[in-house]
Each structure stands twice: as C-alpha cells, then as structure tokens.
Amino acid sequence: MSNYFEFYNIPESFLLDEKALKSTYYKLSRAYHPDFFANEPQEKQQEILQLSTQNTNAYRTLSDPDLRMQYILKEHGLLEEGGKNELPSDFLMEMMDLNEELMELEFDFDAAKLHEIGEKSSGVMAELENDILPVLQRYPELHGLTKEEALQEVKTYYLKKKYLLRIQESIAKLATGS
Incomplete structure (x- = not known):
C-alpha cells in the first residue's frame, strides 16, 4: 500500500x-x-x-x-505510542494553572472568571496557530530549518493543541453546567 x-x-x-x-x-x-x-x-x-x-x-x-x-x-515515526511526547515545561505550567482555575470553578462557579479562562485559552490557541503557520506554509522547503526540525515543531504544536482542546472541552462543560 x-x-x-x-x-x-x-x-x-x-x-x-x-x-x-x-x-x-x-x-x-x-x-x-x-x-x-x-x-x-x-x-x-x-x-x-x-x-x-x-x-x-x-x-x-x-x-x-x-x-x-x-x-x-x-x-515520520513522530507519534509512536509510548514515545517521548513531552511538552515544554513553561507551556505545561501555564496549562496546569488554567486547569487549577477550572477545578476551583467546579466548587465555586464564577461566570466572569470562566469567561476570562476561556479568553486566555483562545489567546494561547491563536498564538499557537500564528507561530506554526509559516512552518506549515513552507514545508518542506524551509529556510534555516531542516525537515526534521520542522516536523518536530509541528509535533509540538499538535500536542499543545490537543492539550488545549481538552481544556476548552472542560470550559464548555462548565459553561453549560453539564
């Protein structure tokens, strides 16, 4: 095949x-x-x-x-099960903060606070999309980046986005009270 x-x-x-x-x-x-x-x-x-x-x-x-x-x-063998799928620690810290804020809201709901977290996560997502776009547009003809480095950047973007989407799901659940 x-x-x-x-x-x-x-x-x-x-x-x-x-x-x-x-x-x-x-x-x-x-x-x-x-x-x-x-x-x-x-x-x-x-x-x-x-x-x-x-x-x-x-x-x-x-x-x-x-x-x-x-x-x-x-x-390209970059999403192997059990492979090294770690994310940059600053990103993980930021996501942990968002998750903690969301957990607090489960006990003490505050619509304004939820909106703020939603805005924050959308901002991070927009930034991610912006940063990766030039790599996606030029791939694989990348000046100053090898194909491997480009794929590595896309992988990081992909994993970050998956993480953010999970947070956005939690936000949506809280917003609808389900």
Whole structure:
C-alpha cells in the first residue's frame, strides 16, 4: 500500500488544495468502482476493492487538517505510542494553572472568571496557530530549518493543541453546567 500522498500523486504537505483533492477522490472513486470490474477474475476484484478502500481512507484523512497533520507525523515515526511526547515545561505550567482555575470553578462557579479562562485559552490557541503557520506554509522547503526540525515543531504544536482542546472541552462543560 502506498502512502496517501503518493496514492494521490501529490507532494507531502500540511496545507492542501482541498478542491483538487476532492476532484482526485471522485475521479478515483469512479475508476475503482467495483461495478466496472464485476466480470473480472476474483483477484482483480479484490485488488480494486483494496484500491477503493484506500481511496476512501486517504480522502478521509487528507481532507481533515488535524488528521492530515497526525498522519504526516505518524508517517515520520513522530507519534509512536509510548514515545517521548513531552511538552515544554513553561507551556505545561501555564496549562496546569488554567486547569487549577477550572477545578476551583467546579466548587465555586464564577461566570466572569470562566469567561476570562476561556479568553486566555483562545489567546494561547491563536498564538499557537500564528507561530506554526509559516512552518506549515513552507514545508518542506524551509529556510534555516531542516525537515526534521520542522516536523518536530509541528509535533509540538499538535500536542499543545490537543492539550488545549481538552481544556476548552472542560470550559464548555462548565459553561453549560453539564
């Protein structure tokens, strides 16, 4: 099985032309439609079925920016289970502070305080997005960064974002009182 980018014959990239991706997906969906191969030998039918499945999986993964990022990082062996996924300590400290403030609000709810924490987490998220954008845009042609360093930066961004999303979920739960 070729990797999803090779399958679609496009360079590995974090930012894709979504329209082009979709039209390739439709083109391959038609090309690998099992009905066209109904009279072919069993193994040909099996092969077409595999290609059709790979097309669906590739499109599902590549059309979603977060899944695409996760896929690229996994392809480069950077998101291994039990691998070193540590985050910078200053970021973790900041997140621990936010989590503590949220825990306090569970016992002593304060809407203004919750709003403030929400603003803070959105600010951190916006900053993350801003910082990573130039890396995503230029990848893998990065001046002054090797491909490995760039991927490392994307990995850190990805893990930070996952962490922040968990905090934002807690904020949303508190806000709706569920």
